[in-house]
Every structure is written in C-alpha cells, then in structure tokens.
Amino acid sequence: MERKGFLKSLIIGTISAPVLFESCKKSDGTTTSGTVTETGSGNSSGCTTAPTETEGPFPTHSPSSYVRNDITDGKSGYAMNVKIIINQNCVALANAIVDIWHCDSEGNYSEYGGGGMQATNYQSLHFLRGRQVTDSTGLATFKTIFPGWYNGRATHIHVHVYNSSGISLKVTQIAFPEGSGTALALVNGYKKGLSGYTYNSSDNVFSDDKSGVEIAAVSGNTTDGFDLTMKINV
Template identity: 65%
Template sequence: MERKHFLKSLLVGAMSAPALLAACGKDDETVAPSTDSTSSGSCTVAPTETEGPFPTKVPASYVRSNIVDGKTGHPMTVKITIKNANNSCAVLSGALVDIWHCDAEGNYSEYGGTGMQATNYQSVHFLRGRQITDANGLVTFTSIFPGWYSGRATHIHVHIYSASGTSLKVTQIAFPEGTGSAVAAVNGYAKGMNGYTYNASDNVFSDGVTQELATVTGSTSAGFELAITLNVAV
C-alpha cells in the first residue's frame, strides 16, 4: 500500500500557507474475507492519510492519557478502538496509538515561528500523546475539542503502531458537521466559522469520510465524548 506524502505540496513555493496545510489523498484497503461482527458490510481498513505538516517529533516520549497540558477549550474525551482486519476484525490489544491535534486557536505544539504557523510553540508539547490499547482494543485520551485553521476541517491525527513499534496506519479522524453537531455548537471558538473548510471541501476528507467519521456526543457545557473504531491490517 502506497501513502502519498504531504511534503510533496511543500515543493510549490508560491503556495499560500492555507494551501500548504492541505494534505494529499488517501488509500483505502478492504479485506474482503473479514467481516466486523458489530456492523454490517466488510471490515474495511482505515484510509491512509498524511502525517504532516505537524507530526509529533518524539511520540514515545508522551505516553499519557491526559494531553491537555493547560490548554483551554471545551473538554473532550477521545475513545479509539483498534481492530485487526486480518483477524475477522477482532479487537487488537497492545497496539500503540499516537494522537495529535491543534488547540482552540488552530495552533500545534512543537512547531511555529514560521509562515505556516506564526505563533511559536516549538518548546511545548500540548495535545499530543500515546496510549497502549487494552484488552478491548481501546485507548482513551483526555483532551479539548480541536479548533480549526485555514484549509482544513476539524480533525485529529492518528498513528497506529504494532506492539513492537512497526507502523500499521497513519490516518485522521473527521467530525460530524451541520445543525446539532458538536462542530456547530463549538462554532470555531472565538474565531467563529467564517472561512471554515467543511469535510466536503477538505483535501483529506472530500473523497469520503465513511471510515474516518467519529461519533461525537455531549455539549459545550458538559463536555464532549468522541468515539471511533479504526481497522488496521496486522
């Protein structure tokens, strides 16, 4: 399976920062013989997406469930279940799951001070973390609801490794949109939604989010809970 790398877009020097933040396409895999007993249809491997431009630099250093690091925003619990498409979509325990996402203002830790992100957060590591899946294939993170930045819909990056550290999947999580959704309730924090890129126009999600769309429940007053199952081939 080939993954298109985000850095290709960096070769176009005349592009604006919003364009640089856009990602390349995806690569879907379907393991036909396997079926997920908890849903109808085939057991489809999560699409491969770009890591960049702000991947965690040393992910093994951030084994933790609470990744807030003092950032303000609406509380959000992130629950990700990993399943093995090569084992009839049985849950996969012992997998390493890294996540990272932007803060309420659309900025990433470990980067900044450049044209791609003016605010310099190179020396901090908020909203990044790693957990090991339990016996139910589940990892749980305490975070905040992500903000947004130009050119992208609300999203979370995910990198899944085997217990031995072999990369199994780099993908992204999309959020439901529209009336009654958490995205609408948060309303871009102080930014509002003027200039927001919706899933249908997002360079990563515009070709479909079936395998990447999370369930998000809750409210701005009570906090939110995100849940998603991602299938990988081990």
C-alpha cells in the first residue's frame, strides 16, 4: 500500500488497546552558554528491547484520529522536535505506527480532568497527542513542547508502537536526562520549578532502568528549542 493511502486508512480506522490504570540524577552532558549539546544515550545501540510500561492513566482515547506531525495544538512551552526510531531485532522497522502523548507545561493531560488525579478539566481537548508512521529508516517525527511534570512522576513521554497491521508491539515510556546542564535543568519545571520533583531514580516506572535504556538523547536550549532522539527496539 502506498504511504499516503496507508496514512489515510489510519485516520479512518480505529485501533483499540487495553488501558492500564496505574499512577503514571544523571549528569552526562555538557553545556555552552545555556545550550545542551547532548545528554542521555537515546538507547543508541537500538538493540536492547525497550521495557514494557503502563499506558495509563491518561492514554489517548482514539489515537487513529490524530495522524499528525505537529501535536502542540497551541499549547505554550519550549519547542521540542521528537525523533523516534523503531527497530525490530536491531533492524529499522518501516511502516510502524507510533503514538505518543504527554502532559503540558503545567503537568496536565488533554482528554482528562475535572477531578481525581487532575483538577483542570481538559476532557474536550486533544493537545500533545499524535500518531505517525515510520519511514524506511524506522523514523517517526513529532513537533511538540518540552513536557512539564506532575506529582509522583518524572518528566516523560508515553509511546505505543503498532505494526503496519495495527497489532500492538510495545507500550513504553521515554525518560529525560537529569542533572546540571541538562535540558531538564534548563527548563526548570517551567513556572512550577523542581521543588518536589520526582527524579528517575525514585520514579515508579524508571527506577529500575539501571542501564539508562529508557533515557532519551536531548540537545538544544530554551531559545531555539530542543531536539529529542530515541531508538526503541520492539
């Protein structure tokens, strides 16, 4: 199937996935004039299978409805380009479906809220959620903002990968490098700061990632924006 036709079919079709309702200090980079040149591994080998993580508690209700590269939907924050490379058995996986979603600068998710875990009601909005299909090199790209954080979790991005037939291959999450000179330190939690922040080592998802497989490679600055690169082996 031609790529354009394949994308069109994704918009029409809906792929359902199980919802798992769970609660959703490294310094290895250098900086120059407030610019992060590179931090994190981004799972550069691409051969270590990504850990399977929870999809909840804020998964996208209808991911096939959001086939788009720009997922900002007008949300303010520091610009960030996300490059996700999908490998299968260390080989680039073309035509894989990649869904991502994350919170805004204040730690809130679209499609949820109004009580419980999130007081702000964004049930009718769909910001910071999107779907793309990988090219021949396994690459899917998204234009978004640097995520904020909320109580009990480190800054993160959710990822759900399907094969070209819509069969789920991997649900995982992307962590951010931490410590002096990292993008996380430059952003400094936006208006919230980092007081009370949960670091990767204490996070209920990332605390067992001793080798840093889930930590992305991040570069850039708050003026020009950031670039995040992550290889995910399914």
